[in-house]
Amino acid sequence: MKGSFSFSLQQIAEAVEARLQGDGSVQVGGVASIRSATAGDLVFVEEEKNLSQALQSGAGAVIAGEFAASAAGKPLLISRNPKLTFARAARFLQDGNSTGHNAGVHASAVVHASARLAARVSVEEHATIADDAEVGENSRIGAGCGIGRGVKIGRECEIYPNVTIYPGTMLGDRVTVHAGAVLGSDGFGYVRDAKSGRYEKFPQVGRLVLEDDVEIGANTTIDRGALDETRIGRGTKIDNLVHIGHNCRIGENVVIAAQTGLSGSIVIENDVVLGGQVGIGEHARIEEGVMLGGQGGVLPNKVLRGKGVAFWGTPAQPVRQYLKQLAALARLGKKR
Numbered sequence: 374m375k376g377s378f379s380f381s382l383q384q385i386a387e388a389v390e391a392r393l394q395g396d397g398s399v400q401v402g403g404v405a406s407i408r409s410a411t412a413g414d415l416v417f418v419e420e421e422k423n424l425s426q427a428l429q430s431g432a433g434a435v436i437a438g439e440f441a442a443s444a445a446g447k448p449l450l451i452s453r454n455p456k457l458t459f460a461r462a463a464r465f466l467q468d469g470n471s472t473g474h475n476a477g478v479h480a481s482a483v484v485h486a487s488a489r490l491a492a493r494v495s496v497e498e499h500a501t502i503a504d505d506a507e508v509g510e511n512s513r514i515g516a517g518c519g520i521g522r523g524v525k526i527g528r529e530c531e532i533y534p535n536v537t538i539y540p541g542t543m544l545g546d547r548v549t550v551h552a553g554a555v556l557g558s559d560g561f562g563y564v565r566d567a568k569s570g571r572y573e574k575f576p577q578v579g580r581l582v583l584e585d586d587v588e589i590g591a592n593t594t595i596d597r598g599a600l601d602e603t604r605i606g607r608g609t610k611i612d613n614l615v616h617i618g619h620n621c622r623i624g625e626n627v628v629i630a631a632q633t634g635l636s637g638s639i640v641i642e643n644d645v646v647l648g649g650q651v652g653i654g655e656h657a658r659i660e661e662g663v664m665l666g667g668q669g670g671v672l673p674n675k676v677l678r679g680k681g682v683a684f685w686g687t688p689a690q691p692v693r694q695y696l697k698q699l700a701a702l703a704r705l706g707k708k709r
């Protein structure tokens with residue numbers, strides 16, 4: 374990533390609260406990997422063994438930990454968490470180089486007369502915004518999006534092309550929704566008539582709420598509540614191709630990796646991490662701080678608890694216990 378404008382290391386150090394070591398007047402306009410960096414780029418290292426490679430690279434400056442305090446050869450930004458500082462520096466450079474979206478409604482877009490668009494909202498080609506919808510300041514609605522009746526979108530939201538947001542859905546501030554996502558669709562709820570054998574649809578009249586600073590990946594689908602609501606807590610990050618069923622309650626600062634599937638009425642508490650392809654049955658509960666590894670499975674109505682404890686397998690169990698069982702199975706196989 375490299376912008377058209379550059380900033381001094383002194384400016385960047387102040388912005389990301391890092392300690393500058395060396396020439397603060399050096400200009401930097403982007404971030405890069407150590408391998409591809411040029412003189413206008415920042416790079417970072419988390420381990421001392423990679424420091425010499427960074428110092429010998431083409432980068433203009435290096436973000437590193439305290440282990441680099443006595444190093445020479447390039448200006449340094451010293452940080453307790455180099456990767457986090459690098460991410461913040463990248464955001465600072467990106468924001469500084471952003472010219473902002475072109476506010477206004479494209480001629481091909483359709484916006485209902487009762488919809489309310491705040492200042493500096495952008496509505497791109499062929500997007501539609503239905504009656505009584507609201508879009509907050511500095512938000513962008515990408516090309517081909519469909520924003521349903523009564524949807525509320527907060528400030529500084531980024532809705533990428535071809536996103537569909539069903540009626541009544543609410544998005545907080547600074548929410549990002551990537552292309553192809555579908556928010557607030559009907560949950561998968563049916564009642565079987567034993568006499569006829571046919572399935573009849575259970576009402577899906579609740580709503581979906583996304584709190585501030587949530588990010589939703591491409592082609593992810595999140596159902597609204599059946600009678601109440603589905604809620605995604607503040608700061609939660611959801612990867613591509615994830616499905617979240619109706620009535621789920623996802624806490625704050627949860628991370629959910631790609632291809633995970635959540636059945637209905639699941640509770641995920643704060644700070645949980647779910648790996649890729651995790652599957653969780655209905656009415657299960659994952660308590661605060663649990664980590665569930667890739668392809669882990671949780672049966673319906675089960676509870677996983679233990680802050681900082683890693684679980685794995687199907688049915689999910691503490692990883693040490695799971696690995697012991699795998700080892701025992703391997704030994705049995707050898708005996709046979």
